[in-house]
Amino acid sequence: MNMAIELADIHPEVIRAYGMVLRAESILADPYSYGKRINKARLTKARNFFYKKKKQHLGELSQEESIALYTMLDKADHEGAA
Numbered sequence: 001m002n003m004a005i006e007l008a009d010i011h012p013e014v015i016r017a018y019g020m021v022l023r024a025e026s027i028l029a030d031p032y033s034y035g036k037r038i039n040k041a042r043l044t045k046a047r048n049f050f051y052k053k054k055k056q057h058l059g060e061l062s063q064e065e066s067i068a069l070y071t072m073l074d075k076a077d078h079e080g081a082a
Helices: 012-029 036-058 063-079
Strands: none
Touching (some): 012 036, 012 063
């Protein structure tokens, strides 16, 4: 599958799921957060949800397409779009 992914083509559920992963990673990395086991579970759940939505809306992606997707979502998050 050779497709160019653009931010406008990404389903809002995929963008929202990626935001959940970023928030879970942030909470886990916070030295003042409590419940490390709970926070690890939150991160696992968020990642699984993201993978499910990514596969549901974008299908199977090649490694290059996955990297492009992560790069685009990360860039959009830093710009405040996600």
